[in-house]
Amino acid sequence: MAALDAGLAGRESQKRKAILFSIGLILIIALALGLGLGLTVGRKSDDDDKDEPPAPSPTASPPPRAKWKPAVGDKWYIMLQADLGIITTEDVKVIDLDLFDRSEEWINGLHKNGKKVICYFSAGSYEPWRPDAGDFKDEDIGAVMDGWPDEKWLRIGSKNVRKIMAKRIELAHQKGCDAVDPDNVDGFQNENGLGLTAEDSVAFVKFLSATAASYNLSIGLKNAGDIIPDVLDFVDFSVNEECVEYAECETFQAFIKAGKPVFHIEYPVIENTTEVGWSTTTVQKYCSHEGNAKGSEGFSTVLTTMELDGSIQYCD
Ligand SMILES: *[C@@H]1O[C@H](CO)[C@@H](O)[C@H](O)[C@H]1NC(C)=O
Numbered sequence: 496m497a498a499l500d501a502g503l504a505g506r507e508s509q510k511r512k513a514i515l516f517s518i519g520l521i522l523i524i525a526l527a528l529g530l531g532l533g534l535t536v537g538r539k540s541d542d543d544d545k546d547e548p549p550a551p552s553p554t555a556s557p558p559p560r561a562k563w564k565p566a567v568g569d570k571w572y573i574m575l576q577a578d579l580g581i582i583t584t585e586d587v588k589v590i591d592l593d594l595f596d597r598s599e600e601w602i603n604g605l606h607k608n609g610k611k612v613i614c615y616f617s618a619g620s621y622e623p624w625r626p627d628a629g630d631f632k633d634e635d636i637g638a639v640m641d642g643w644p645d646e647k648w649l650r651i652g653s654k655n656v657r658k659i660m661a662k663r664i665e666l667a668h669q670k671g672c673d674a675v676d677p678d679n680v681d682g683f684q685n686e687n688g689l690g691l692t693a694e695d696s697v698a699f700v701k702f703l704s705a706t707a708a709s710y711n712l713s714i715g716l717k718n719a720g721d722i723i724p725d726v727l728d729f730v731d732f733s734v735n736e737e738c739v740e741y742a743e744c745e746t747f748q749a750f751i752k753a754g755k756p757v758f759h760i761e762y763p764v765i766e767n768t769t770e771v772g773w774s775t776t777t778v779q780k781y782c783s784h785e786g787n788a789k790g791s792e793g794f795s796t797v798l799t800t801m802e803l804d805g806s807i808q809y810c811d
């Protein structure tokens with residue numbers, strides 16, 4: 496026992512020495528850095544060195560904000576690719592825009608006009624043009640997405656992928672978004688080349704939800720009809736594409752029953768290119784609650800183009 500105590504005491508004092516040494520080292524480094532910075536700043540002001548990038552201003556964290564809960568029937572507008580300026584249309588309450596492409600000032604502008612902002616990013620696909628694309632590892636990148644030749648499925652259970660997505664959610668918080676719209680969480684319903692399962696998607700959505708919750712951000716479930724019962728309690732709204740086209744709107748009624756909106760998009764073909772927008776017949780087909788649109792009661796529906804270029808047709 497005594498020997499053990501002595502051993503422990505010895506280790507304790509070694510530890511203390513190590514700590515003191517570390518503190519000393521940190522002080523020396525800090526001093527060196529301080530001097531270095533001082534010299535750099537001095538040289539810059541003297542020589543006006545234009546090659547040096549300006550020092551980044553410290554990113555101030557936005558003030559704490561309560562979580563926004565979207566309501567069933569909220570009118571919305573989605574413009575991922577469009578640069579249409581600030582939407583001021585009175586009855587449109589919610590705007591879904593691209594997290595990376597739109598600035599904090601843009602989002603502020605929408606807030607000043609009383610809008611809530613959902614920030615879109617792809618959580619489950621690799622997009623080579625994004626600023627953080629270099630952070631992904633080759634082993635986490637799977638098959639090319641059907642219909643989106645520039646994107647590939649991601650291994651959503653990967654620690655590294657999750658780290659990148661957590662940073663994207665933090666960026667949404669920094670930019671002042673009210674909610675996030677993480678796309679492509681339904682790899683298991685597609686050829687993904689990574690063997691992704693429904694369980695993988697459930698776990699991933701719960702991870703995204705917990706991360707968003709730490710910033711008081713609302714979060715949507717994009718498509719992924721098969722896992723609604725597993726994750727409904729962890730998300731605040733649905734973003735659905737083409738449930739009328741595929742006659743599956745009833746699947747998403749679970750959201751309406753839970754008091755959560757379904758932000759619903761259809762991409763009808765504009766048959767007559769000499770006319771602006773869609774024909775009355777087309778609008779009827781996608782909006783009336785008969786036929787394929789059965790089960791879309793209460794949804795916040797928009798008709799738009801596949802390019803999400805800002806063309807919008809509402810049902811009312
Ligand atoms: C989240 O909301 C709670 C309650 O409204 C608040 O106390 C907290 O500071 C908020 N957190 C953030 C990160 O805004």
Ligand SMILES: *[C@@H]1O[C@H](CO)[C@@H](O)[C@H](O)[C@H]1NC(C)=O
Nearest residue numbers: 765766767768769770771774
């Ligand atoms: C397309 O729209 C134009 C302008 O409204 C109309 O004159 C034309 O007949 C339409 N064509 C068809 C095939 O419906």
